Amino acid sequence: MNKQTTVLITLTFITAYFTTVHSDPSDRLKRSYDPKTVKVTRWLDTTTRPITYEEYIKSRDFAPSPNIRQLRSPLVTTDGVIDIIVNEDLYVHIEDILDTFIIDLQIEGYDINLYTALETSSPVSLRELLRDDLFNLDIVGVIFIGDLAVPWYEMDEPDSWGGQHVEFPCDLYFMDLDGVWGDSDLDGMFDSHTGNLLADIWTGRLVASPMHYYGDTEISIISNYLRKNHNYRYGNLRLDDHALAFIDNDWNMYGWGYDVALAYPDMDSVVDIYETCRDNYIHYLRELSDNRYEHLLICSHSSPFAHYLYYDEYNWQRFYNYEIEYFMMQALSYNLFACSNSRYVEIDNMGGWYIFETNYGLLSVGSTKTGSMLCFDTFYWPLGEGASFGEAFLFWAQVNMETCAGNESRSWFYGMCIQGDPTLKLARFQEPLTYCSYVPGDINGDSTVSGNDVVYGVRYFKGLGMPPVDSCWDDSLSVWLYVTGDANGNCRFTGADVSYMVGYFKGYNPDILYCPRLPPYSAPGRPAVLDREKPVQILR
Incomplete structure (x- = not known):
């Protein structure tokens, strides 16, 4: 979206936010704490x-x-275009999943730009x-999968923090796409950010190559993540609509x-200085306890390798x-108020694990x-609004x-950054998906794609025959779509699809397409793909 559109959307959210959460906008300045006085998170371990x-x-x-x-x-598209950028060497190993x-x-209404x-x-x-x-x-966002270029930023911390010089990955560089990012000393790290500072898109990363524990490979880790993601979208990986705030000593008063609770009205808080210890953290979150928290806010001094509780x-x-x-540990999403926990360039970083x-x-x-x-x-308020x-x-x-x-x-x-898939929502807003079972181009419903389907389509549009056999409900448009006949994949069935089929059989069109919101389904977890490498039975 362009900058003007982004500003309008932001203003709409802000107006709704103040109307819903703070009836008087000045209330936002009356939080129970002043953010400028909060004690900063620290990397306490001097051995790393x-x-x-x-x-x-x-x-x-x-x-x-x-x-x-x-x-x-x-x-x-109905909900926006997403760029997915995958490491070229990794792509060939995870293509199917x-x-x-x-x-x-696509079923959820997004359209995809896929790059390697x-x-x-x-x-x-x-x-x-x-x-x-x-x-x-x-585009509304980007998901990076695998090892790709990392933007780094350098700055001097405030004197009240100790004034140290710090260097760190900065994914904001990929969020604000029309700001001006400078590198005054030409050392490869940005050190200034000026111009229009408003972020334009969201970003998410799946970086598994630093995950070395337990001997899993990058390919197996990414593949397993995408399987979990698929199961969540289908309602097969769910915990309770319940959250936990586990807040250690330096922040328990805020x-x-x-x-x-703006996102999870049903939530528990652990804030007592004698309760926010390691043993209790394990007890509240481990699968054996089965507390089934969907979300966790953990506030703890940390490093990429440990929480210091x-x-x-x-x-x-x-x-x-x-x-x-x-x-x-049994949760699906995490807000890590934890120093450097999401430093995804570090080996076995916790945000990754x-x-x-x-x-x-x-x-x-x-x-x-x-x-x-x-x-x-x-x-949390937007999450609670869906x-x-x-x-x-x-x-x-x-x-x-x-x-x-x-x-x-x-x-x-x-x-600040997101590791994982930013398109996900809280489970109560993530409606389980369903696939529609059909063969693209099989207009007459005989499980093959042939010239007979073209004849069937012609007769239908001339009013001489029955409609195509398979229809699927399109939630986005609130209509039934004759999906088998949508050969050009524009989510409509018209005479242009019959012409597209003719072009396919003459070799002008390489593939029979389908509506991306209603993809075909051949077996549990395996969407059908109609192309020359993995064909259904095609009779020319």
């Missing part, structure tokens, strides 16, 4: 430290150019691609559980990254640096990224 930009660059085997290739372009993911998104690219040191080419797609196709006023114990899988756990976990929101989310109400996580995160970023914590806002928020 963040990887530097120089170390990261030396550790990667970058391609000289991204070699961006477009594999799929948008057809029709990725097709299922794309079809699921190689990992490069510079993110500029990917941002130029997104910027072009924003202004030409009104009442952030009330913000979570206090068991009294002065002493803490670690909850480690590998324990997420070991204890089968929370979504790549075998049985649970679909999305985590957190920071790649010291700091985390504040002004939580502008994130927005996707990406939409809620974008709204939060537009309202708060430069202002929520005053002069310290950039230090708090420039590392």
Whole structure:
């Protein structure tokens, strides 16, 4: 969407937000805490430290150019176009399960731009691609899958934080596509952000190559994630409509559980300084306890490798990254108010493990640096109104990224990112999907595609024959569609589809298409794809 459209949508959300949550806009300034006075999250473990930009660059085997290739372009859409960019080497190994993911998104009304690219040191080419797609196709977001270019930012922290120089991944670079990003010392890291600062799109990442525990491969981890995602969309992976706010000592006075309740009215808070300990964290979240929380807000001093959970006023114990899988932590989405927990360039980072756990976990929101989310109400309220996580995160970023914590806002928020699929919604708004069973082009319903189907279609439009056999309900338009006859895939059945079929049999059109909102289904979990490599029976 263009910047004007983004501003209008933001103003609409803000108006609704103040009307619904704060009848008097000044109430927003009357939170039970002042964000500018909140104690910052800290990396307490002196035995580990963040990887530097120089170390990261030396550790990667970058391609000289991204070699961006477009594999799929948008057809029709109701809810917006999404760019999906996949590492070229990974793509060939996950193509089938990725097709299922794309079809699921199409059923929900999205249209997909699918690209492959190689990992490069510079993110500029990917941002130029997104910027072009924003202004030409009104994309609403992007999902990066696999190892791709990472934008880095450097800054000096506020004096009140210690004044350290920090370097960190900054996905905001891919969200604000018409701001001006500068690198004054030409060291490869951005160090200024000026111009129009409003974020335009949401972003999400699935980066599994740093996940080394338990011996799984990047291919198996991504594939398992996409299977979980598919099961969630079909209603087969669900927990209770219930959330937990687990808030350690330094922030237990702020009442952030009330913000979570804007999305989850049924929620529990653990805030007592003797209760927010490691053992209780495990007890509340592990599968064995079966508390079935769909969402968790965890507030804890942390690193990418551990939470440092206090068991009294002065002493803490670690909850480690590998324990997420070991204890089968049972939640589907996480808000990680936890220093550097989402630093996805680090080996076995916790933001990654929370979504790549075998049985649970679909999305985590957190920071790649010291700091985390504040002004939580502008994130949880849209979720509670049915927005996707990406939409809620974008709204939060537009309202708060430069202002929520005053002069310290950039230090708090420039590392914020989503790991996982931002199109997901709370389960009560994520209606289980259904596929429609049919063979594209099989107008007469005899399970084959032949010239007889063209004759059948001609007779129908001349008023001499019956309509096509298979119809499916299109929620987007509230109509029944003769899906078998929609050979050109524009979600209508007209004479143009018969002409398209003729072109197909003459070799002019390479494939018989289908309405992307109503894809065919051949077996549980396996959407049918009609092409020359995987054909149904075609009789010429």
